[in-house]
Amino acid sequence: MSVHIRNFAIIAHIDHGKSTLADRLLEHTGTVSNREMKEQLLDDLELERQRGITIKARAVVMQFERNGKKYELNLIDTPGHVDFQYEVSRSLACCEGVLLLVDAFQGVEAQTVANAYAAMEHDLKIIPVINKIDLMHARPDEVAEEMMNSLGTDPDECVRVSAKTGEGVDGLVDAIIEHIPPPTGDPKATLQAMVFDSNYDDYRGAITYVRIMQGTVKKGQKIAFLRSGTSHEVVELGRFAPQRQSTDVLAAGQVGYLICNIKSLGDVHIGDTISIPGDKAAEALPGYSRPKRMVYCGLFPSDGQDFSELRDALERLAVNDPSFEFEPETSDALGFGFRCGFLGLLHMEIVQQRLEKESDVDLVQTAPNVTYEIINKRGETITIHKPQDVPDPGDIEEFRQPIVRCNVIVPDDFIGAVMKLCQERRGIQQSQEYLAAGRAMLTYDIPLAEVVYDLHDKIKSATRGYGTLDYEMVGYEAADLCRLDIMVNGNRVDALSVVCNKADADRRGRAVAKTLKKEIERHMFEVAVQAAIGSRVIARETVPAMRKNVTAKCYGGDITRKRKLLQKQKEGKKRMKAIGNVEISQKAFMAVLSDGEQG
Template identity: 50%
Template structure:
């Protein structure tokens, strides 16, 4: 065990984690030149297209150092704030972390939040300045920033370039000399922490784990402590570029097990594996349960596909433990799911993965956050409102509280004005302004979660030319004047487009939405009235005029009463048609709400 090292690579998005992982694998000959490609650990098409890591990937490296053979378990992690839960799970399986900082960009918001995650897990941090061969590299400035941040000596920082392979030897040496070997007892009862799982259509669920104590062998009867399920280990092994079967996986190592489980509910990330005949007394402290930030409904286009969609969601949840969902029904869309996501990018990725990996075409409703409502009768009983249909009637409502976050924005001083304008316009309050260096300023705001759900991150990027980095942590729920805005089509409420928003924005939001729907809804033979309403009060209205047919064309000359009679008859028909006619709402209308400001 003294020759095993478990480590992960953490950094802000786009600081070169996957490229550095490629060089480590190439240098240690873990991957043959024929198999080598950019972002070799990112095996999803989506990851390659977007150039981001979505999933953490584990791989084992063998390395010779001073005549001894070492086993290094590397976990490459995502950098985007929406996938921070993936990072926290990877850290639980490691003893050390490479903290990557881009020489041309310096320390950014996600660098700091990932660093704190690593320190909470008592990991040994190895600071690395990456991309030192770029033209805009500011090595002395970034060195000072790292020294200020983690209090290390300047000589502890490794200078590297993932692209050209500079500093790879030094990084491997630092991993072996600085990161402690895993602690654990091979003779103790088995305790293995599940940190990921994936569904394979032929072999069932493949579980990835880190063995803390004991050993797991092929053919063992194993048990999951939380779910109490018992299974047989058909195959155990380690993770090279492909899965490599072994007879046993010992304490300190990272591996996989296949038991032929087909039901997704039986495997829970963060659970502990032990043996049936030599059971561990207690479970390992896994991870805290995920806290979804954004809620949206996902519905199948055809109601008959509901059960199939449920199976796909469960399989996807295995591979992405930060997705939460429960069933819900909508008058307009039928049966579907209320899903919790960590952010808007996460929501977009889930939708893409459903379409690509599972061939499911889905309708996504307006994203929102969860509020706490209290009624007048029971002022202390909290009702959790995840979507507008759960909101109590205004006459019964006593008060409503909305979630607030602490937002941390790091940027250059020239953009402070733009950031202030954006955040104060989103009902934010400036709490702190701190100069990390003369050219980097950190602004801390407290603001409502509901305001950052839609387009805050995109607007922040455009108002700072991409120089600002953003991270947030939820703090608490606060009293707020939130109202439910309904969209009515010919006085019929369309529940899929209802929204919970602050009273000050109702009129503006209602007008924009009605105008957008007027563009998107097809014209009918009858007049369609689109209204935005709060309770009984109409705040905005647009009309889609009826398609006209000239019924008097066949009358030429003659008495006016003949024309009037035909027009009256048409008027009656239109009135009856309007009473029984239903308005078809196209899929674009639901997506339009997300793009109101464009």
């Protein structure tokens, strides 16, 4: 009996029920028994279960029979947060169709629109699904109309389900079988497979997740990675059901994993093509576009001795998550560490927590900053990933900042509050349109530095949780920016430098100087804490010296005795200030970083 294959992904805005729907599909097709079932079964990272969000896309195969035919459904569950959009785009390259999931109460959200356009770009069949129809305040008819207005879907094609109760899941499985086209690959052709993810196992080496486009791969066969130019023998292959389940053959259209005892992490590249060794290899697949890192920060081991451990942990994590990058850097304040690039602030937080939990590394993180471009007096364009690299003001012809186009979907009661927020962050309005009665989409161009810190949280607060934000990079624009340096006792503290708008520099400089004054321990000499732009000091605070009362033993007698002792003390403090060093404690450092983010 031939097997009918369908490959599809579930895409949706965050919290619209992707992982719960995946649970119901696994139950309905008998892939997982009731005894093994638990909520969010495919979210197997500890961090995913703690936060209740999907971070990594997960593949699973579901096999069942219907009307005398054998079906194999390959499902990929994807994240919903804007920072993990790269995970979604990788998953879509392995599918022929998608389930576009929308909450029956909240309706079309910002990330719903972004994901739908991504699916259209990959030319995939979209099945619109309205979830949570069991809610008391569900409004499926209005949501179907919203989807038609904003995404152009047919309201009659919308499948209505409740991922919580399982209502409508049977009809959804029928829609998947009927509407999603089967894969087109030829099992007899030369092997051609796409690497869409990978993982590192301490005992088995790199585990490569593949979608077979053409041909067949068997256990014991020699395969070649075309990008890295290396050949390996397949020790084990199999599929996810939902745990690893070994098999002898994977044919065109199937999704599974390969283990080849690869210990060198540099041999596995996500987006690589696998074929046969030699001249008869299939041509390489287009792969994936490189992710654009938006936010950079320094990661340093809190104990300087753990540098090599941190490097090994970052290399292992990069195999599983290629969307962040890292390179070594040194800081006078923090020692040896790495400059890391991320897709957004949540991505940065997740990577930091995964390093601490999975590799047991204790980290110190510098203030996050975005990538800038500078055109110097010689007409050269320099990309700036950290504030320390900004040249002197006299050498800068033009300072450019990254601009993102933000789509904010809000109930119309909160339009004024959101407009005020965007304008405060130097946003320029591009458009305003109504998706349905009572819901509008505002489009603004805003500097990325103003978006990544807290715009998402502020929009949630201003709209009582109903507003949603999605953004995409537009390009770089000239702006009135400067590098703000913090100097302690006349020495620049490189890890506290930030790039900011000149209009905000005074306020931020004063805030950091005041925080440091409270946090730096008093010394035997006065310590000056200054904020400066180039050679111009714009704020100063002074940490007073600890004083000993040297005249305590002088009672009565000539005043010149007291003056002599005070003069001696003054000279001693002057000499101490000239040769003394001020150490900024880790606590003071973290206080400034958190204060800087709020500022």
